[in-house]
Amino acid sequence: MTTSAQASSRTSCLGLPNFCGVDSIGRSGGLLLRWDDSVILTPLSFDPHYIFCKIAMSRPPCTNHVMYVLFIYGEARFEYRQSLWNRLTTLISAVTPLLLIGDFNQIELFSDKFGGTSFIRGQRDFTAWKFSNGLVDLSFFGPRFTWMNSRLHSATILERLDRAYANQDWCQLFPNASITHLPILVSDHAPIILSLFPETSSRRRPYRIDNWCLACPEVQQIVKEAWNTPFFGSSMYVVSRKLSSARHSVLQWVRNHRISCGINWSDNEADLDTIVDQIIDDQSAMKFVQLRSSRLQLLHTQRQYWIQRSKFTSEILDGFPTKFLYNRVKQQIVNYFKALLCRTTPQESNVLLDHIHPLLDGLHLPRLSPLECSILQVPFTEHDVLRALKGMDGSKSSGPDGITPKFFQVFWPQIGYMVTSAILRFLNSGVMLKEWNNTLIVLIPKVDKPELVSQYRPISLCNVLYRLASKCLANRLKLVISSLVSDSQQAFVPERLMSDGCLVAQEIMHYINKTKRGTNCYAALKLDMHKAFDRVSWQFLMSVLDHFGFPIPWRNLI
Secondary structure, three states, rough: OOOOHHHHHHOOOHHHOOEEEEEOEEEOEEEEEOOOOEEEEEEEEEOOOOOEEEEEEEEEEOOOOEEEEEEEEOOOHHHHHHHHHHHHHHHOOOOOOEEEEEEEOOOOOOHHOOOOOOOOHHHHHHHHHHHHOOOOOEEEOOOOOOOOOOOHHHHEEEEEEEEEEEEEEHHHOOOOOOEEEEEOOOEEEEEEEEEEOOOOOOOOOOOOOOHHHHOOOHHHHHHHHHEEEEOOOOOOHHHHHHHHHHHHOOOOOOHHHHOOOOOOOOHHHHHHHHHHOOOOHHHHHHHHHHHHHHHHHHHHHHHHHHHHHOOOOOOOOOOOOOHHHHHHHHHHHHHHHHHHHHOOOOOOOOOOHHHHHHHHHHOOOOOHHEEEEEEEHOOOOOHHHHHHHHHEEEOOOOOOOOHHHHHHHHOOOHHHHHHHHHHHHHHHOOOOHHHHHEEEEEEOOOOOOOOOHEEEEEEEEHHHHHHHHHHHHHHHOOOOHHHHHOOOOOOOOOOOHHHHHHHHHHHHHHHHHHOOOOOOOOOOOOOHHHHHHHHOHHHHHHHHHHHOOOHHHHHHHH
């Protein structure tokens, strides 16, 4: 047995003077936690599988930040894990903001595993425990796996056992926090490093597949070969890896065949004019027809290339001649949206919800009937996914994975079965591969010549796989949404006009101005809703869905 004092003596060279821990049991287990004087750490509870503490930070930029942290060493024996999850729920249910970090001894997704059996024991229990406590997995950088069994050849197993989870309040305090995985070297586990305020570096937007090349026979063969590359894991993980392989292969081909100049109508017309003048027999006429067909095909290809890049025409303004000025504007934009999206503190959110519930109760909102709830919960099918894909514009911008809707539409006969299986896995289970939910934030001007940051509207460019799933949900929601929409709602409803609301408002104002006698008084209240599209509170949204009677599985999918 190794005591925490002995372990502390062996790690004294780290320069962290304070420590606490749990003694090992035989040659296994044991926990040691060390910290320096930059934090005020108060241990609250000890267990062979965790150290629970309260941390108050006193140095910028974390001054006056207080959080609860659970350092965990998960149960290695499967039959005892559920008991550990239950004990942790009792421990953390009443504290916030909360962070859990350490070796959970439990993987959640097939993408977190290589080798060994294809069955993940305890996966459903762990996922249910995570959702019930409102925990999210923090993003990581570096190698995917943090543990290996140190065996060679086909017996090698690698897994991502070491990770960090946090609740919503913690994520609001540290929105940019991330985990860094170091290589697996001395130990069979890799060290992981939590960065609350990581240094951000500008990254170029990832390459997106060009629609103009999808009809080329060479590209079709490249995609076919990439799609036949074997990968192992869940259906969502396999689809993501195959799409990534296809994108990289197509990129190599495009680099050698990319159109580097625009359409030159004058050259094309001059060549055709020359051939027309030389038509004297059937052979020369056939030459003209063949040249014209080849040029039209080339022009069509070039048109596809530029359409994808020129969806919006904008005027390029001067005034940013230096990197210094660019960085100043960039920082102003970041500060504006950070203040807008993170303005509400956890305490303010709780106070807000205390007022929202009585307000929603007093509105007497309509509720879905049991029949409508059963319609929402009918299992999704291949037809739902195909309908969602056909409803997409192939030239729409891609997300971080660089795959456009056109790619799926062109190669659906080859990739449709596997993509459909992955989409249905999420829709019918509620478990989504994390990288599917990655987005690119783009600012769209609200006016012709914006001068203020507030005149830009942020939009998210999502991956097509994510959009397919969300469109399936939207199509299903259309079947029951009519019973929840008020008769007075005019905007954003098919077959209703926003101008009707203007006419109603004009009639109301006319009636108020005309009514000058009597004991009844009338007034009109104008509400400014311009920020409704800039941010939405998830807590408020879930409360509204609850009052509308949406079933819990459906709310979890949203």
